[in-house]
Structures are given as structure tokens and as C-alpha cells.
Amino acid sequence: MHGLVGLLAAALGLALGSFANVVIHRVPRGESVVSPPSACPACGARVRARHNVPVLGWLWLRGRCADCGAPISGRYPLVEALTALIFAGIGLAVGLAWELPLLLVLAFFTIVLSAVDLETRRLPDRIVAPFAALVVVSVLVVALGTGDLGVLWRSAIGAAAFGLFYFLAFLAYPRGMGFGDVKLAPVLGAVLGSLSWPALAVGGFAAFLWGSLAGVIVMIMQRRGRGVAIPFGPWMFVGAWTGIVAGAAVADWYLGVAGLT
Template sequence: MTSHLLVGGAALLGLLVGSFLNVVVWRVPRGLSVVSPPSACSSCGHRVRAVDNVPVLSWLLLRGRCRDCSARISIRYPLVELGTAVLFAGTAAWAGPTWHLPVYLYLAAVAVALALIDVDVHRLPDAIVKPSYVVVAGLLVAASALEGDWQALLRAAVGAVALYVVYAALAVARPGGMGWGDVKLAGVLGMALAWHSWSALAVGAFAAFLLGGVVGVALMAVRRAGRGTAMPFGPYMLAGAALGLVVGVPTVQWYLGVALA
């Protein structure tokens, strides 16, 4: 019962956070405040009423149109809300009622925002990435203290520096191939992955390049991209990190079992 309540509560929280992330994804790349002014229709300028700001449900009741001018409201809004809810529920089911659940819920929210922004404008804004160092570090310190696992915190520090250095070296070695936004994000992800385990860090780091390479080859195969086509790498870093957390330990155990057999 407790696990069901936790997952259900996380899903509900995800719906609310997803609604806010829609604001973040639109405003942060444009240098606008995410607090004010209140949300308004981009076509007629009318403020969105509170009753029309209920995640997913309002979009369905309005049939995807503005109440005042009938302009279409992109389906991406409810999809982001639903996607965040599913991601939060999955994170809660994976982590369980632990002290480190908050940090991974935070990272799930940041992942949604950064992935969409990177796809839209090919940029990972400092306004999101830099504060994440403080938030993630603070939450991990609290988790280590409450769980009595200071060794995990040491791993987190080493992981943050290690992944940052690797990405920085790639950015210097191949200017234009790796953005500095990716480098900054690498430090945050390295911190969270290594706190969980070295296996999560190793698999998460490798999976990012594997996913990026597979998608890149697929796009070139269908002639949707060429060798010189710029591709946002942030989404692959975030997806790779998720894989590292979920399957990192069993993957490394399987690999070592095969290699040492």
C-alpha cells in the first residue's frame, strides 16, 4: 500500500511539475522570468484562468484551444505533463521510500526541461544547469547524512570531477563537436550517477555516446541528417544517465561475468 501511495503521489506531483516545466521550457531560453507575468495565450494575450490551468484535464476540456480566441494550444503541453508524471512515478517505483528519492525526482524534472530546450534551441541554459550543482549536491549531502553513507558522497565528488574532465577534454579536442553546456551538465550527472554506484557512472557515460551514435546513424540512413549536421547531445546524456541508474549494476555484473568466464 505504501509503495502504491508513493508512486501515485509522485505521479500527481509530476503532473503539477510538468505544468511548470512547460513555462520553463518556453521562457528560460528567451531570458524571461518563470515567475511573472502569469501564463497567457500567445495568440490573444489573455491570461490563462486557474480553471484552465489544470494539467492535462484543462487541455482536454478545452479541446486544445484557447477559451478566449480559440487558437490551437500545442499538444506538447499535455504530453509534457503526462510524460513528467510517468517519469516521476517510475522514479519513485525505482528508488522507493528512500532519502535519495528527492534528488532523482529533481533530476527527472531537470531532464525534461533540458532535453526539450536542447532540442528546441540546441542549448543547455546555465540558468538551469549551474543551480543544479548546488541543489543536487545539497540533496546528496542530506541523503548521505540520513542514510549514513558518506562513502557515496565521496564517490559523487569524484564522479562529478571525472565526467566533467572527460567532456571538457572532448570539447577542447574537437571544438564545435561538444558544447560547453554538455560539459557543465556532465558534472551534475557524474555526481548523481557516482553517488549511486561506479557501475551507474560507467554505464551512464557510455550509454550517452552509444545512444547518440545509434540515432545519428539512423538519421543519416534515412537522409534526415548528414555528417556535418549539428545534433543536440543533452537528451542522450540524460537518457544515458537514466539507463546507468536503472541497469548499470546488473549490466556491469553481466559484463564481468562474461569477461572473466
């Protein structure tokens, strides 16, 4: 069953990966994600349906517009393939669990918001708001499906804790954190809290750990001692996934080292 779920999730990931590219390209420019149809940015020619097939269309065209020959960014097939692979991995890992929609929502917005933040240093409200709405619906699905209403309390506590912590961090050092990070934080807190306390605790800590390591690497590469600014949104997502994948193991290890087990 898990194999079938993984296969179907991969197909869904390919389709949503194509839509992710539209969101990544258009939303930061203030454009609609619905219309007009996809077109070449160089010559304006509309992309034909047969060329709009995820990954295969780009390969068929050899990465160039069918009309003017302008290069098409390799980001498009990369996002599509990455979304499909991550969706497949989630499907194989959890199967038809009630948490599946929540994890797929998180995966989609991980890719979209990370790409946008890396490119523009922004986390647009037009993306974060739908993410928040879908998380609320998905958390309700988990709570009602499993019959565990404690999921709702953990989710609310996670959202409040992350939101307050990031807001205080922003007030303390506004140059080091954008307000977009503050708005994203409660959404990730709600996801992690709904899953487990270890996921919440480890996910929150890991974001700053990975972000700090990334900052050190950038400083070394640029040979600068300070003044290096990196987009933090992607590391918030990396931290969240660290909490989801390794939260329980890290919590057990920590409690064992501390002699609390």
C-alpha cells in the same frame, strides 16, 4: 507503501510538469518564470485558473485558447503527463528511499533540459545552475540519511571525471560538442557517482552509445554521410538513466565475460 509513494509522486509530477512547461517556454527567451501569469501567446489573454489544471485544462479547451481559439501546443499536456508518469514510476520503484528526492530532481531536469536542447540546441545556465544546486542538496540528503559518507566521495569523483572527460572532448572536437554539454556533465557525474560505481561507468559510456546511434539514424533519414549535428544533452540524460536502471546488471555481465568474477 510503494504504491502510496507512487501516487503522491504522480500528483507532484503533474504540478511540476506544469511548471516545467513554463521553464521550457520562457527561459530560452530570457523571460521570468515567476511573472507575468500564463497567457495566450496569440492574443495575450491570461489563462484562467480552471483552464490551468495540468492535462485536464488542455483537454477541456480541446487544445485551443478560450478567448481567441488559437491552437495550444500538445507539448503542454505531454510534458505534464510524462512528468507524472516518470515520477510515479520512480516512486513505485524506490518507495521512501533516501535517493527518492535525487531521482525526482534528475527526472524533472531530464524533461526540461532535453526539451530545451531539442528545441534550441542550448542548455541554458539558468536551468543547469539550479539543477546543480539541487543535486548537491539531494546528494547530501542521501549521504546523511543513509550514514554513508562515501556517497559524497563517489559523487565528487563522478563530477570531476565527467567534467574533465567532456572538457577534453570539447577541446579535441569543439564542433561536435557544445560547451553546455561540458557544464552539464559534472552534474550528471555527481548524480551517478553518488548512486554507485556501475551507474557512473555505464551511464558515461551509454551516453555516447545512444548519441552515436541517434546520429547514425539521422544520417540515414537525411541520406547524408557526414555533417549531421544533433543535440547531445538528451542522450547524456538517456545514458544517465541507463546507468541507473541497468548499471549493476551490465557491470556484472561485463565482469563475467571478462572472467573477472
